[in-house]
Amino acid sequence: MAEEPKRLSKVVAALVPCSRREAEQYIAEGWVRVDGQVVVEPQFRVTEQKVEIDRQAHLQPATPATFLMHKPAGMGTAEAHALLGAATHWAGDACGIRRVKSHGVGLVPLLALPAAAEGLAVFSQDGRIVRKLREDAHLVEQELLAEVTGTLVPNGLARLCEGLVLEGRPLPPARVSWQSEARLRFAVKGITPEIVPWMCAQVGLKLTALKRMRIGRVPMAGLPPGQWRYLPPGERF
Numbered sequence: 577m578a579e580e581p582k583r584l585s586k587v588v589a590a591l592v593p594c595s596r597r598e599a600e601q602y603i604a605e606g607w608v609r610v611d612g613q614v615v616v617e618p619q620f621r622v623t624e625q626k627v628e629i630d631r632q633a634h635l636q637p638a639t640p641a642t643f644l645m646h647k648p649a650g651m652g653t654a655e656a657h658a659l660l661g662a663a664t665h666w667a668g669d670a671c672g673i674r675r676v677k678s679h680g681v682g683l684v685p686l687l688a689l690p691a692a693a694e695g696l697a698v699f700s701q702d703g704r705i706v707r708k709l710r711e712d713a714h715l716v717e718q719e720l721l722a723e724v725t726g727t728l729v730p731n732g733l734a735r736l737c738e739g740l741v742l743e744g745r746p747l748p749p750a751r752v753s754w755q756s757e758a759r760l761r762f763a764v765k766g767i768t769p770e771i772v773p774w775m776c777a778q779v780g781l782k783l784t785a786l787k788r789m790r791i792g793r794v795p796m797a798g799l800p801p802g803q804w805r806y807l808p809p810g811e812r813f
Contacts (some may be wrong), residue, residue, distance in 0.1 A: 581621035584608065591629060598635060604676040607633035616677070636672075640701035641679040642807035646799040649694040649785065653685045656697055664803050671808035687713060687791060690770045695720075695788030696796040700807075708813060709791075714748070714766035716813055719790035722760045722772055724781040732779030736760075740778055742771065 588608055589599035600618040602608055607630045608615055610622055647656045660683070662675055683699040686709040700706055709716065729735075736752040748766035755761045760781075762772060773783040789796050792813035799805055 579623045581623050583618070584610065584615060584620040584622055584627070585618040587622055587627050588629065591627065601635050601638070601676075602629060602633055604678070605633075605636065605674045606676075636674060639809070640703070641673070641683075642698065642700040642702050642705055643679075643683065643804045644794065644796070644799065644807055645697045645699065645804040646796055646801045647689055647694055647697040648801045649692060652691045653688050653697075657683065657685060657699060659802060660699060660804055666799055666803040666805045668798060669805035671806045673806045673808070686710065687716075687718070687768075689788060690786070693769055693786040693788065694801065695786075696791055696794070696799075697788075698791065698807075705807075705813065716792045717763055717765050717790075718767075718769070718788060720762040720764065720769060720772060721755065721787045721789055722762060722776060722783055723758055723785035724760055724776055724783055725758065726781040729780040732781075735779055736762075736775055740775055742774070747771070747775070 584603060585596055585599040588594075588602055589596050592599065592602070594602070603618045603620075604616055606614050606616055609628045609630070610620065611625045612628075643660050645656055645660065651659075660680060665675060679701070682701050684701070684706050686698040686700060686706065689695060689697055698705075698709060700709075733752060733754075736750060738749045740747045748764070750765075750767060751761075751763040753761050760776075767775075769786060769788060772786055776783045794807065794811060794813050
């Protein structure tokens with residue numbers, strides 16, 4: 577008589593041994609192989625197949641995830657969100673967090689970049705980070721690199737730093753400096769990236785490309801375009 581198929585989580589719970597919930601987590605985190613193949617579905621049914629748990633298996637804390645992506649230029653927020661899969665997880669991510677399906681649920685895009693801009697983009701499940709980058713966004717510094725053409729008007733740099741008025745409202749102070757003959761560095765609080773093209777135009781410059789390098793204390797660093805990494809527990813905006 578053929579053996580009745582069993583739910584994989586039940587088999588793992590008996591092998592470890594552990595609770596059914598822990599067994600499901602072992603499976604979701606990719607620690608379990610069935611006949612040599614990793615299976616991440618707890619409801620997967622097995623009969624006589626060989627079920628193995630990785631010897632290095634350990635359960636990670638069930639905490640909300642935050643993704644940091646290098647959004648390519650020409651890509652909207654929805655398109656960038658769609659790239660947050662296993663195939664685009666940066667190989668240089670050393671945080672040790674293992675991706676699970678639940679990390680893709682309820683992600684909130686924060687401090688969105690214009691489609692034409694590239695650079696650091698944030699998607700988070702963490703309510704504390706969502707509140708910080710929404711309610712306290714005006715207190716978080718963003719570093720932006722702006723490629724420009726044209727000729728800066730007299731006293732233009734000082735006007736960019738503290739002197740522009742948008743729709744009757746003075747813009748917050750900014751730190752703006754030349755990085756090269758055609759590149760400006762903006763360090764701003766309370767000024768969103770979509771305002772930078774207008775700022776440049778007020779002082780005789782045309783923005784040709786914009787790249788966000790840092791949000792608060794979190795840099796993009798070596799993250800390649802179109803790839804993402806996790807925000808580890810010790811890193812703060």
